[in-house]
Amino acid sequence: MPCIRGLQQQQQRREGRERSKEVSAYGEFTTVMSEERYLVEGLTAMGYRVEVHAEGAALVGYHGDERPETAHVIIRRAQLDSASNDVGFVRGKDGRYQAILSEYDRSIGYGNQWLGKVHQHYKESQTLAVAKSKGYIFRGKEVIQTANGPQIRLQFVAR
Amino acid sequence: MQQETITVVIDPNGESSVDLEGFAGQGCDKVLKDFQGDDHAKVQRKKAAFYSSAVDSRNQHLKSGQ
Numbered sequence: 001m002p003c004i005r006g007l008q009q010q011q012q013r014r015e016g017r018e019r020s021k022e023v024s025a026y027g028e029f030t031t032v033m034s035e036e037r038y039l040v041e042g043l044t045a046m047g048y049r050v051e052v053h054a055e056g057a058a059l060v061g062y063h064g065d066e067r068p069e070t071a072h073v074i075i076r077r078a079q080l081d082s083a084s085n086d087v088g089f090v091r092g093k094d095g096r097y098q099a100i101l102s103e104y105d106r107s108i109g110y111g112n113q114w115l116g117k118v119h120q121h122y123k124e125s126q127t128l129a130v131a132k133s134k135g136y137i138f139r140g141k142e143v144i145q146t147a148n149g150p151q152i153r154l155q156f157v158a159r
Numbered sequence: 160m161q162q163e164t165i166t167v168v169i170d171p172n173g174e175s176s177v178d179l180e181g182f183a184g185q186g187c188d189k190v191l192k193d194f195q196g197d198d199h200a201k202v203q204r205k206k207a208a209f210y211s212s213a214v215d216s217r218n219q220h221l222k223s224g225q
Contacts, residue, residue, distance in 0.1 A: 123169045
């Protein structure tokens with residue numbers, strides 16, 4: 001019997017060591033929009049037709065006047081409100097895209113909440129593409145309604 | 160062995176979280192980095208499961224008087 005007990009103890013110690021090697025981790029991140037492809041995919045998923053200008057193009061105001069601001073990714077005002085200006089995303093020197101939104105457009109629903117949604121779609125598009133390129137297997141997508149709007153949950157397994 | 164799963168949750172404001180389960184050793188950090196991409200990290204930590212497994216093991220020994 002002592003022999004069996006010894007083996008059981010050994011087994012328990014081994015299992016304990018093996019379990020302690022299993023690491024679970026958690027991270028929280030702020031989305032940085034730095035890739036044109038995912039920005040375009042995200043805006044398209046939101047239902048917009050976007051223009052892409054490698055060198056940037058002028059934004060047009062609600063009177064049809066050309067504004068001094070230029071942007072690399074543009075949603076033309078015809079797709080927004082009748083009194084809207086173009087919405088643009090300009091790539092900064094740090095490679096990050098920043099939105100150009102008029103005060104009027106911010107006040108009619110293209111403010112921070114809308115920008116959050118743009119970031120959400122960007123992140124979804126980027127996550128799916130990166131996971132695929134790195135060989136992770138997509139297991140599914142769930143959209144959960146929260147008080148602040150829909151939350152997207154993506155699940156993958158390692159190959 | 161537990162399956163290695165990755166759950167990415169993207170909030171309506173564009174903030175995201177990545178939750179890893181069942182990974183071993185340094186691989187864990189690489190996977191987290193893969194899913195972080197260019198994003199700015201706000202929180203990164205090993206989860207309690209890692210530490211509690213060692214404690215559970217010790218408690219079992221104490222309970223059984225071994």
